[in-house]
Amino acid sequence: MPAAVTFDDVLAAAARIAPHAHPTPVLRSSAIDALAGCRVSFKAEHLQRTGAFKFRGACNAVWALTDEQARRGVATHSSGNHGAALALAAASRRIACHVVVPHGAVASKLAAIAAYGAVLHRCEPGIAAREAACAGIVQATGAQLVHPYADAAVIAGQGTAALELLASAGGPLDVVVVPVGGGGLAAGTALALAGAAPGCRLVLAEPSGAAETRDSLARGERVTDFVPDTVCDGLRGTLGQPGFEILRAHGAEVLVVDDADTVAAMRLAWQRMKQVIEPSSAIALAAVLGHPARFAGLRVGVVLSGGNVDLDALPWATAA
Amino acid sequence: MPAAVTFDDVLAAAARIAPHAHPTPVLRSSAIDALAGCRVSFKAEHLQRTGAFKFRGACNAVWALTDEQARRGVATHSSGNHGAALALAAASRRIACHVVVPHGAVASKLAAIAAYGAVLHRCEPGIAAREAACAGIVQATGAQLVHPYADAAVIAGQGTAALELLASAGGPLDVVVVPVGGGGLAAGTALALAGAAPGCRLVLAEPSGAAETRDSLARGERVTDFVPDTVCDGLRGTLGQPGFEILRAHGAEVLVVDDADTVAAMRLAWQRMKQVIEPSSAIALAAVLGHPARFAGLRVGVVLSGGNVDLDALPWATAA
The missing domain is CATH 3.40.50.1100 (Rossmann fold)
Structure with missing residues (x-):
């Protein structure tokens, strides 16, 4: 927190x-x-x-990272707008971005996330499954978690x-x-x-x-x-x-x-x-x-x- | 012409x-x-x-009328945007507006014309039927014809x-x-x-x-x-x-x-x-x-x- x-x-x-x-x-x-x-x-x-508006928060989070943190990239779970925002924010700093998305998310939003260069990771719907998948990625990559709102x-x-x-x-x-x-x-x-x-x-x-x-x-x-x-x-x-x-x-x-x-x-x-x-x-x-x-x-x-x-x-x- | x-x-x-x-x-x-x-x-x-954009032309035509012409109102035939534009332009000068619309015109456009206070007159599709209906209204009311483009x-x-x-x-x-x-x-x-x-x-x-x-x-x-x-x-x-x-x-x-x-x-x-x-x-x-x-x-x-x-x-x- x-x-x-x-x-x-x-x-x-x-x-x-x-x-x-x-x-x-x-x-x-x-x-x-x-x-x-x-x-x-x-x-x-x-x-x-x-x-x-999600680009504002994602951009602030990405550009507030130290160079060392940034080097390991960012990760998040998002049904759409925050994922796209973090993907573009990461692209603006040329760092990696991992986005966990639930099955059944809005198609046009997933396409936007991928177009901004992020790696998509599918998971089951529900906040518990999303947070678990995201935690796994953070552990494996050292990426900084950028939670959609907390x-x-x-x-x-x-x-x-x-x-x-x-x-x-x-x-x-x-x-x-x-x-x-x-x-x-x-x-x-x-x-x-x-x-x-x-x-x-x-x-x-x-x-x-x-x-x-x-x-x-x-x-x-x-x-x-x-x-x-x-x-x-x-x-x-x-x-x-x-x-x-x-x-x-x-x-x-x-x-x-x-x-x-x-x-x-x-x-x-x-x-x-x-x-x-x-x-x-x-x-x-x-x-x-x-x-x-x-x-x-x-x-x-x-x-x-x-x-x-x-x-x-x-x-x-x-x-x- | x-x-x-x-x-x-x-x-x-x-x-x-x-x-x-x-x-x-x-x-x-x-x-x-x-x-x-x-x-x-x-x-x-x-x-x-x-x-x-149609409001520009309609507005120019309405406000270019003499007071005597304006008193008898305006009329036109239009499948939609010009009709709405002339209706609002006429309303801005507080004069009458008659709009001939063909059966089958876009519903949302007809609703807009009526909402601006114009009188709708239905006619058969086709430019000939529209022009004939409009000519009849001009003859009956003395309204000034404002053609959609000519x-x-x-x-x-x-x-x-x-x-x-x-x-x-x-x-x-x-x-x-x-x-x-x-x-x-x-x-x-x-x-x-x-x-x-x-x-x-x-x-x-x-x-x-x-x-x-x-x-x-x-x-x-x-x-x-x-x-x-x-x-x-x-x-x-x-x-x-x-x-x-x-x-x-x-x-x-x-x-x-x-x-x-x-x-x-x-x-x-x-x-x-x-x-x-x-x-x-x-x-x-x-x-x-x-x-x-x-x-x-x-x-x-x-x-x-x-x-x-x-x-x-x-x-x-x-x-x-």
């Missing part, structure tokens, strides 16, 4: 990844503002390299998206909404807001079929015995210990969203904004649209976390 | 529509540059109001997209590629390039199933007896007389593209750029990807003309 992560780590990450990551734009849509009844600034992380450097890197959003939203924000799965983005955003915009509230959007973050924060201890059931393939992970501690310390409100509302929000973003975002991103927009009283008249930041979709298996097609 | 359209008309249109139209961004993609072997600057007209104000308005592209591409362009259907965008772009960047070549991308612009320019007279067969629903119209004359005078190279290549380019834009563009837009990217020797090393502008897609009938799904 990592040592405590601080706002200074987020600032250091911003400087470290600046030569490698895109400063993504902030998008507006008058049509969506009218539907939502508030002013929404979208941080377009689906336009980040590898198509997701990692201090990863959390600090994810926080840089919120830093940029605050700087480019054209004025202060009342609230920032991000999706929560393992908690890397959520925790990084909490740190960024606490340091750069302490008056801005953090709202987490979580699938009703994987709502253990809500339960964990309500109980005051991590809930880990659940089986995720959601179309949001990026949000099936379990809230990690460091994310849990940061979110509990900073305070975060959780809005739980049904998959049907997430899919409707995804269609809306495609149709009205012409932006390809994945379900794990659309859930944040769905949370805003589903709670008009909560957000009425506010200046809302929404992190569109990624846009890696299997175009042959769109959720409204498979649901029909 | 309109009087001759000039570069000054394009400049006047840019000033006239500025309070109403979005100055759309210019997008870049290193992944697509690498695939294409050239430097592509995409003019993002799918992010224009109503989701297509109209001087529309052509001048469409040319403003290229003006903005030239100004925002971060340097000179060697060539600009636009799709061609009725020829409004193509002719307006020809005028803009001739006036603002005379060294920049114009390339037109045309579906192989509706390649009458290539044939018309080759023969020196308009070919009008053809039945379009293409997935590019925005490019099924026949090259208009004013567009033909402007394109013949300025010189334009036509690249003919098969639908399969257009659909592949559309998928590529969705996957790598995360931008929802329609087939009638993707054809311009397909033309670049399909002729690597023609564009090798050049600075290429591509107008992404629109992004209005029926998400329930994606071309790769229906082709399967």
Whole structure:
């Protein structure tokens, strides 16, 4: 488990990844503002390299390694976006990357990981099998494990998206909404807001079929015995210990969203904004649209976390 | 038929529509540059109001009317994007708008036209039935006909997209590629390039199933007896007389593209750029990807003309 992560780590990450990551734009849509009844600034992380914010954390972790650590490469287990992000981050430093992926992962995401030059290692689904396979690779190669979210450097890197959003939203924000799965983005955003915009509230959007973050924060201890059931393939992970501690310390409100509302929000973003975002991103927009009283008249930041979709298996097609 | 359209008309249109139209961004993609072997600057007209460049021409036509003309409203026939564009342009001046649409037009486009407040009039498919229905409405209401492309104000308005592209591409362009259907965008772009960047070549991308612009320019007279067969629903119209004359005078190279290549380019834009563009837009990217020797090393502008897609009938799904 990592040592405590601080706002200074987020600032250091911003400087470290600046030569490698895109400063993504902030998008507006008058049509969506009218539907939502508030002013929404979208941080377009689906336009980040590898198509997701995950590149920020992976890049920070890779470039924070000593030369000696880097020489042995990096390894991770990831159902998709973090794997691709770590693969490209490793390529940017010309070091080896091993990625453990479960059978049944999204095809387009696996293809991206391989295209960035990483070695794919298949395993059975389930977090235990993935962690065991990854541990074996780390032992055999000496590679540095870069966990998708329970990692201090990863959390600090994810926080840089919120830093940029605050700087480019054209004025202060009342609230920032991000999706929560393992908690890397959520925790990084909490740190960024606490340091750069302490008056801005953090709202987490979580699938009703994987709502253990809500339960964990309500109980005051991590809930880990659940089986995720959601179309949001990026949000099936379990809230990690460091994310849990940061979110509990900073305070975060959780809005739980049904998959049907997430899919409707995804269609809306495609149709009205012409932006390809994945379900794990659309859930944040769905949370805003589903709670008009909560957000009425506010200046809302929404992190569109990624846009890696299997175009042959769109959720409204498979649901029909 | 309109009087001759000039570069000054394009400049006047840019000033006239500025309070109403979005100055759309210019997008870049290193992944697509690498695939294409050239430097592509995409003019993002799918992010224009109503989701297509058509708003430029319609807006110019509506705001060029005298008050007395405007009082009687406007009318047009359009399978989609021009109809929506004219409806919103008319709404911006608070005047009536009548739109004749053929049975079988794309559902999402009809819904947009109605949502902007226009009156829909259904007719049989085919240009003759559409023109007859529209003439009847013009006679009954005194509305001003705003033809989708054979109209001087529309052509001048469409040319403003290229003006903005030239100004925002971060340097000179060697060539600009636009799709061609009725020829409004193509002719307006020809005028803009001739006036603002005379060294920049114009390339037109045309579906192989509706390649009458290539044939018309080759023969020196308009070919009008053809039945379009293409997935590019925005490019099924026949090259208009004013567009033909402007394109013949300025010189334009036509690249003919098969639908399969257009659909592949559309998928590529969705996957790598995360931008929802329609087939009638993707054809311009397909033309670049399909002729690597023609564009090798050049600075290429591509107008992404629109992004209005029926998400329930994606071309790769229906082709399967």
